[in-house]
Amino acid sequence: METFWFIAISIVLVIFFILDGYDFGAGIIHLFFAKTEKDKEVITKSAGLFWDSNEVWLVAAGGMLFMAFPTFYASVFSGFYLPLIIVLWLIIFRAIGLELRGQFKFQMWKDIWDKSFGLSSLLLALFFGIALGNIVRGVNLGGVENGESAYEGHYFFLPLWDSSFSPLSKTPGIIDWFTIIIGLIAVVTLAIHGANWIILKTNSSINSYLKNIIFKLNISLAVLTIISLAVWNMVNPNSFNNFGHKPYLLIFPCIYLAGLIGLFFIKKLKKDIHAFTLSTLLIVGGITSSLASLFPVILPSVNTIHEPLTIYNTSASEYGLSVAMNWALIGFILLIIYAIVQKRLMAGKIDHMDYGH
Amino acid sequence: MEDMIFYDRLQFAFTITFHYIFPQLTMGLSLMIVYFKYRYLRNKIEKYNDAAKFFMKIFAINFTMGVVTGIPLEFQFGTNWAKFSELTGGIIGQTLAMEGMFSFFLESSFLALFIFGEKLMGQKLHLLTGFLVFLGSWASGWFILATNAWMQHPVGYEILDNGKFVLQNFSALFSNPWLLPAFLHNQLASVVTSSFVVASIGAFYVLRNKQTEYGQLFLKTGVIFGLVSSILVAFPTGDWNAKNVAKYQPAAFAAMEGIFETEEAGAEIVLVGQPNMVEKKLDNKIAVPNILSFLTHQEWDRQIPGMDQFKQEELPDNIPALYYSYHIMVGLGTIFICLMALAAFLLWRKKLYVAKPLLWAIMFIVPFPYIANLTGWYTAELGRQPYLVYGLLRTTEGVSPSVSSGNTLFTLLGFVALYMLLGLLFLVLVGKTINEGPKHQTH
Ligand code: HDD
Ligand code: HEM
Ligand code: HEM
Numbered sequence: 001m002e003t004f005w006f007i008a009i010s011i012v013l014v015i016f017f018i019l020d021g022y023d024f025g026a027g028i029i030h031l032f033f034a035k036t037e038k039d040k041e042v043i044t045k046s047a048g049l050f051w052d053s054n055e056v057w058l059v060a061a062g063g064m065l066f067m068a069f070p071t072f073y074a075s076v077f078s079g080f081y082l083p084l085i086i087v088l089w090l091i092i093f094r095a096i097g098l099e100l101r102g103q104f105k106f107q108m109w110k111d112i113w114d115k116s117f118g119l120s121s122l123l124l125a126l127f128f129g130i131a132l133g134n135i136v137r138g139v140n141l142g143g144v145e146n147g148e149s150a151y152e153g154h155y156f157f158l159p160l161w162d163s164s165f166s167p168l169s170k171t172p173g174i175i176d177w178f179t180i181i182i183g184l185i186a187v188v189t190l191a192i193h194g195a196n197w198i199i200l201k202t203n204s205s206i207n208s209y210l211k212n213i214i215f216k217l218n219i220s221l222a223v224l225t226i227i228s229l230a231v232w233n234m235v236n237p238n239s240f241n242n243f244g245h246k247p248y249l250l251i252f253p254c255i256y257l258a259g260l261i262g263l264f265f266i267k268k269l270k271k272d273i274h275a276f277t278l279s280t281l282l283i284v285g286g287i288t289s290s291l292a293s294l295f296p297v298i299l300p301s302v303n304t305i306h307e308p309l310t311i312y313n314t315s316a317s318e319y320g321l322s323v324a325m326n327w328a329l330i331g332f333i334l335l336i337i338y339a340i341v342q343k344r345l346m347a348g349k350i351d352h353m354d355y356g357h
Numbered sequence: 358m359e360d361m362i363f364y365d366r367l368q369f370a371f372t373i374t375f376h377y378i379f380p381q382l383t384m385g386l387s388l389m390i391v392y393f394k395y396r397y398l399r400n401k402i403e404k405y406n407d408a409a410k411f412f413m414k415i416f417a418i419n420f421t422m423g424v425v426t427g428i429p430l431e432f433q434f435g436t437n438w439a440k441f442s443e444l445t446g447g448i449i450g451q452t453l454a455m456e457g458m459f460s461f462f463l464e465s466s467f468l469a470l471f472i473f474g475e476k477l478m479g480q481k482l483h484l485l486t487g488f489l490v491f492l493g494s495w496a497s498g499w500f501i502l503a504t505n506a507w508m509q510h511p512v513g514y515e516i517l518d519n520g521k522f523v524l525q526n527f528s529a530l531f532s533n534p535w536l537l538p539a540f541l542h543n544q545l546a547s548v549v550t551s552s553f554v555v556a557s558i559g560a561f562y563v564l565r566n567k568q569t570e571y572g573q574l575f576l577k578t579g580v581i582f583g584l585v586s587s588i589l590v591a592f593p594t595g596d597w598n599a600k601n602v603a604k605y606q607p608a609a610f611a612a613m614e615g616i617f618e619t620e621e622a623g624a625e626i627v628l629v630g631q632p633n634m635v636e637k638k639l640d641n642k643i644a645v646p647n648i649l650s651f652l653t654h655q656e657w658d659r660q661i662p663g664m665d666q667f668k669q670e671e672l673p674d675n676i677p678a679l680y681y682s683y684h685i686m687v688g689l690g691t692i693f694i695c696l697m698a699l700a701a702f703l704l705w706r707k708k709l710y711v712a713k714p715l716l717w718a719i720m721f722i723v724p725f726p727y728i729a730n731l732t733g734w735y736t737a738e739l740g741r742q743p744y745l746v747y748g749l750l751r752t753t754e755g756v757s758p759s760v761s762s763g764n765t766l767f768t769l770l771g772f773v774a775l776y777m778l779l780g781l782l783f784l785v786l787v788g789k790t791i792n793e794g795p796k797h798q799t800h
Contacts, residue, residue: 049469049473050469052420052421052424052465053462053465053466053468053469055424055428056457056461056462056465058428059427059428059431059457059461060454060457060458060461060462062431062432062435062457063431063450063453063454063455063456063457063458064450064454064457064458066431066434066435066442066446066449066450066453066454067446067447067450067451067453067454068450068454070442070443070444070445070446070447070450071443071446073434073435073442073443073446073450074435074439074440074442074443074446074757075439075443076435077432077434077435077436077439077442078435078436078437078439078757078758078759078760079759081436081757081759081760081764081768082764082768084432084435084436085429085432085436085768085771088428088429088432089771089775091425091428092425092426092775092779095421095424095425096778096779096782099421100782100786103786103789143759150759151758151759152758154443155439155757155758155759156759157759157760157761316446316447316450316523316524317447317523317524319523319524319525320447320448320450320451320523320524320527323451323524323527324451324454327455327458327459328454328458331455331458331459331462334459334462334463335458335462338462338463338466338467339466341466341470342466342469342470345470345474345477345478346469346470346473
């Protein structure tokens, strides 16, 4: 039952990153590459029409985590207090930027909303990557110092950074050189994904130029991936064991690799949807590989006193999890229906849809 | 420890108060939009369709605000109330997760279709999408109230040795005797807010003598919905809630009614008075004998326990705030009924559209249904103190053990600043939309 919920929540999270990922990415592209007013407008629209229904996936993931793994939810949300609240603020700034752009006539205001949208998208992508970095690296559970715990073993509190700025410190902070690498991977991945989305959904004038950008970003992604793999083992020495024990898990890294390699042929691809699918594979592969490397651990401990949090020592009761499975299955079926209906009615390029409610 | 809890509570109170400004309008307004759209399908008069689309614009702005202020609330259970989440997540996580799954998805998926899809899918389907948005928003109210009802009156649980609450009986969460009255009362109260907003915009158009045709339609609809919902909010649903509080939270009931001392027989109902916490009595009291006993138990001289019957640690910790909140809600409820009854009478005599003073009153009453809704929630939440889960888990036992008060103060200040900005932008946008008014589109 725990495994069912672990998989279900992972799926919801992955869908969130695929969907909201493209509008984060669109924001990043918007920030750096959109020059003309028309392009800025269309790119904002390609995110603005969809972001709020995409963000529901985050809310759903949060709710399910709360229900299925309450101890994990409590420990992680209070432990990452500051970055989470900052993420909330960024989400609000992004929404302001997206929703207000079309409402004001003067260029001066438009510029502000554009920056608000672009910068907060960039920072959100970075923060989400850093969060993933923290999860795979592990935290100082129990706030252990000199062999003594400051709190109960499943609680912790991370400062934004530790003076040494190193993941190998006894009390690592949220931002260190390892989590920054993962953060950058997230930014680059989502930028590629967002660029593909813009190409797919709009007729913006930079579409063909964006393919060049994707190609270059993909090179840097490959480099970053290699660097991260080189240091990964140093940061969390057990991370590759799972793949050794259960070779079928290697499918997840292969998905990532397929996306990465495929995107080098971006200029040869006939259909825009193929490129978008490839960047989707990057996201799916990246997240699932990281989770698979930990399973059944969901938060490693960097000290030797407290054992890591796993799906077993943080879950709700068996009865609760199984009734919830019943309603969740009904819910997922409904979601598929909504998605199909929506897809059929909102297909195609969005340039001419009226926007600005 | 004490001041840490203080900031956590203040932050939760501030963020949820701000959040609830928006859903209370969207829940009621979605019902009225469905009504306008339905009328249009029946009578084919274009202005009904224009009205539906105009209010959908207002709805959309409020919805966006509801979404961005709602996400912080869900996160805050974990960030600020970690111990509470850990202990009760197995139970209230159910209802919160169901809210995401069954209502937020429904609402947000079909909202986009309602706004952009009229030409694509024809009128009948357009009405259906509007109805699904309504269903989503009411389902959201249902699940959040189920969550709250469990905190007010816990059912279907078992407590393990390590203090964790585990779910024993899933369906008990929804047959909780606290839930149905609270849900009906709350939803009707949100219809009160939306009908006052609709009527107020109507009064504005009539008074400024522009778009008067829409103005009259809004006024008529707003007044009729407003009268019906104002009455139903007070009776039977408000009364039903009060009986529940008397039954399940007698200490909270004594505090909100301002009964310091138990009377021999028959409790009086307090209309006016200020709680004096030092001398434990009400100053400047005006009260009518025996009415409270009758309203609560249908017996004139039934005894009702006062605050002297309870230990200090079982009484709510902010009795004056609780008492005022309750009396403001009930007082405003009474005023709403009178105002709407007068307006409906003039509407019936066909004099409403020229009754200037009344139109001004309708236009400016808009903040008050919001105040009534919020003070209603303050009554519920302050009355639940000093517990998070009534009778079982104290508020002091629920906070995050590892988050220091300095961090909470920092984020509280951040939220205050950000929400000021958000509120300002919201007012500008809504003001602009109202000023432009409904547009008639030729297809
Ligand atoms: C327009 C708003 C509005 C109006 C006019 C009223 N209420 Fe109310 N009331 C609410 C809006 C509200 C609310 C915000 O919707 C609450 C908060 C929790 C809930 O379920 O509904 C509520 C709760 C609430 C409670 C529960 C408090 C608790 O849980 O401790 C009682 C006893 C009443 N109401 C009673 C009344 C009575 C007797 C009214 C007579 C006029 C009345 N309300 C008018
Ligand atoms: C919109 C409606 C609501 C309003 C205006 C509201 C208001 C408040 C206020 C004023 C407090 C602070 C109480 C105090 O410090 O003494 C509070 C606390 C709290 N409320 Fe609500 N509330 C609402 C709905 C809910 C719902 C639906 C839930 C549960 C799902 C909830 C859960 C809590 C929790 C966990 C606290 C923090 C602990 C506490 O101080 O009691 N509230 N709320
Ligand atoms: C602790 C209490 C609460 C939490 C955790 C919470 C959480 C949320 C979240 C996460 C959203 C965004 C949903 C989305 O992405 O679409 C939201 C919106 C919404 N909430 Fe709340 N909420 C709370 C209190 C309330 C209360 C008391 C009500 C009404 C009774 C309410 C009704 C709604 C509605 C109708 C929406 C849809 C958006 C809108 O129409 O404005 N919420 N809430």
